[in-house]
């Protein structure tokens with residue numbers, strides 16, 4: 114089968130590999146679609162370090178079971194995965210904080226993932242509830258968004274929300290936040306420098322969009338009487354994004370630095386200023402089993418628009434071109450077509 118292997122910084126390769134061999138209790142998933150995630154790009158760029166190359170990338174998987182050696186999993190079942198395989202018994206795993214488990218193994222991070230025609234999902238993952246099934250009626254074009262949606266739902270639960278929220282960035286993550294916030298009845302503002310992304314947000318009918326020019330920022334601060342209650346940064350948290358967040362937050366408001374940051378990016382705050390501004394600064398990362406369950410329900414019940422965000426697809430054999438395309442910031446969401 115064809116796979117895209119991450120070999121180290123700036124090194125990815127199209128590799129032909131034998132189809133995975135199952136042990137007792139494992140299942141084989143044929144990949145329909147696998148989303149290319151910003152974190153995969155960050156790993157290739159050498160900006161994040163939570164990957165163990167060489168590994169087949171891909172954790173945003175929509176697929177189907179084609180072989181099962183597990184008594185509870187049927188061939189033909191439509192599935193996606195909770196890509197964090199953890200011990201299942203430690204203090205973190207017991208309270209749905211699997212992401213902090215010391216024995217974490219990530220699909221598409223440490224074990225081979227979905228930039229492939231097939232992937233093996235291990236017995237231990239199934240026994241700890243990490244194989245997520247959906248009805249046949251769910252399209253792969255929606256299913257592949259389940260993991261990123263779960264990350265957004267987790268962050269929404271952690272963030273201090275009041276009446277208004279500004280989302281930095283109208284990429285696929287920003288647009289999911291905007292939709293979730295709209296569903297919660299919040300007043301939503303999207304800040305996005307690219308016109309085609311602002312237009313797409315308007316097309317989805319979520320929130321009011323602003324450019325990040327001085328005039329537009331002034332206008333946003335004006336219409337919100339001094340700033341928004343909450344900022345969720347759904348973009349790379351470089352200095353520009355950090356400064357923008359502090360510019361548009363009201364006194365006492367909450368900023369969630371959700372987006373990825375390069376490993377050498379620091380947040381410098383004057384503690385006296387922070388004290389008197391009363392700003393609540395936080396970060397949210399990844400998903401929980403609970404938030405993936407919520408995402409599973411929302412997708413099954415068509416409560417959120419996901420498929421329109423999938424703008425581009427490449428076959429696995431063009432995986433290197435696909436990664437280059439995403440690296441250039443083109444399209445909104447790009448996926449590889451699996452088997």
Ligand SMILES: [Zn+2]
Nearest residue numbers: 150152173261
């Ligand atoms: Zn992802």
Ligand SMILES: [Zn+2]
Nearest residue numbers: 200203206214
């Ligand atoms: Zn654990």
